[in-house]
Amino acid sequence: MKTYHCACGNKLFFENSQCLSCQREVGWCPVCKGIHAMEPDGQGGYRCLNSSCQAHVVKCYNYATHHVCNRMVESSGQARSGQTLCDYCQLTETIPDLSVEGNPAKWYKLEVAKRRLLYLLDEIGLPYGSRQEQFELPLSFDFKEDVPPTTLGWLQIGPGEKVYTGHADGKITINVQEADSVEREKLRVQMNEAHRTLIGHFRHEIGHYYWQLLVQGKDEAAYKALFGDHENPTYSAAMQQYYANGPKANWRASYISAYATMHPWEDFAETWGTYLDMVSVLDTADNAELLELPEDDLVDNQFDTMLLRYADLSLKVNEVNRSLGLPDLLPETFSPPVVEKLRYIHNLVARNRKRG
Ligand SMILES: [Zn+2]
Ligand SMILES: [Zn+2]
Ligand SMILES: [Zn+2]
Numbered sequence: 311m312k313t314y315h316c317a318c319g320n321k322l323f324f325e326n327s328q329c330l331s332c333q334r335e336v337g338w339c340p341v342c343k344g345i346h347a348m349e350p351d352g353q354g355g356y357r358c359l360n361s362s363c364q365a366h367v368v369k370c371y372n373y374a375t376h377h378v379c380n381r382m383v384e385s386s387g388q389a390r391s392g393q394t395l396c397d398y399c400q401l402t403e404t405i406p407d408l409s410v411e412g413n414p415a416k417w418y419k420l421e422v423a424k425r426r427l428l429y430l431l432d433e434i435g436l437p438y439g440s441r442q443e444q445f446e447l448p449l450s451f452d453f454k455e456d457v458p459p460t461t462l463g464w465l466q467i468g469p470g471e472k473v474y475t476g477h478a479d480g481k482i483t484i485n486v487q488e489a490d491s492v493e494r495e496k497l498r499v500q501m502n503e504a505h506r507t508l509i510g511h512f513r514h515e516i517g518h519y520y521w522q523l524l525v526q527g528k529d530e531a532a533y534k535a536l537f538g539d540h541e542n543p544t545y546s547a548a549m550q551q552y553y554a555n556g557p558k559a560n561w562r563a564s565y566i567s568a569y570a571t572m573h574p575w576e577d578f579a580e581t582w583g584t585y586l587d588m589v590s591v592l593d594t595a596d597n598a599e600l601l602e603l604p605e606d607d608l609v610d611n612q613f614d615t616m617l618l619r620y621a622d623l624s625l626k627v628n629e630v631n632r633s634l635g636l637p638d639l640l641p642e643t644f645s646p647p648v649v650e651k652l653r654y655i656h657n658l659v660a661r662n663r664k665r666g
């Protein structure tokens with residue numbers, strides 16, 4: 311992730327919607343692709359104050375109305391401020407009930423994590439698209455909450471609904487409860503995970519999406535050789551086995567996490583999520599001058615170079631965290647089989663991305 315600069319010279323960050331120094335409104339400009347100060351044009355629209363851009367833009371509806379987005383949309387006859395959703399917000403198909411206390415704040419956190427995910431996919435050049443664009447596997451997001459059973463006195467009249475975070479045919483569903491940091495920490499401890507984050511959920515689920523888009527029917531033999539046969543045992547049999555007996559013993563020798571042992575699909579999604587974590591951390595560290603990658607384009611870097619830089623950075627930032635009594639920032643160590651799975655994903659990404 312890069313940082314940006316306001317017209318006043320102050321540093322701006324990806325999540326900003328206002329400059330804390332000059333109070334100007336700021337937003338993501340779709341024309342010059344960065345966070346910049348936005349000057350009202352007196353007609354409900356804005357002008358990008360990046361001197362080499364000056365594009366006429368309007369706020370995304372979710373920015374103007376709900377403040378859960380900070381992206382602008384190119385100004386056109388139809389795109390008047392507060393009426394058009396940005397490219398990223400269009401992918402969200404279901405939002406939580408905003409009349410429920412706490413839900414607007416949870417929706418905001420979900421959109422922030424989703425923007426970081428999509429920014430990284432765009433940076434790398436990974437393909438995705440919407441139903442409207444008639445993309446071959448349309449990507450969309452549902453942010454839903456559990457519905458408790460409806461009762462009338464002692465009588466249960468509605469069954470209620472439990473929402474499972476997951477992916478199916480391009481649709482990523484996230485249980486809104488994951489945006490509650492107390493609930494998420496409870497689950498993290500219960501599941502014995504090194505970290506459990508909103509952005510981690512997005513990076514895991516998009517792994518299932520890319521399995522379907524890039525591996526299924528296209529690269530299954532190479533995938534099976536590393537991750538195992540996804541058809542035997544079936545997913546439901548593997549899931550029952552996992553929840554009855556727990557993860558495979560000694561999983562650290564060949565898996566990135568305990569959950570990855572459940573089924574080859576979960577192994578792929580867990581490893582894919584870890585690859586995106588690694589690329590994102592390297593990108594940010596490179597931009598912040600904590601390390602230097604040989605190639606400007608992230609995926610052009612040799613995989614072994616990326617691993618070495620990441621391991622070196624881990625030692626340093628983990629020490630910084632320990633000096634504050636915090637858990638390690640980058641707790642994972644990669645066993646040789648995990649390195650080979652990560653390498654497979656790196657090569658899969660390199661083969662399938664669009665070059666900007
Ligand atoms: Zn400013
Ligand atoms: Zn601009
Ligand atoms: Zn938006």
Ligand SMILES: [Zn+2]
Pocket residue numbers: 514515518575576579
């Ligand atoms: Zn999964």
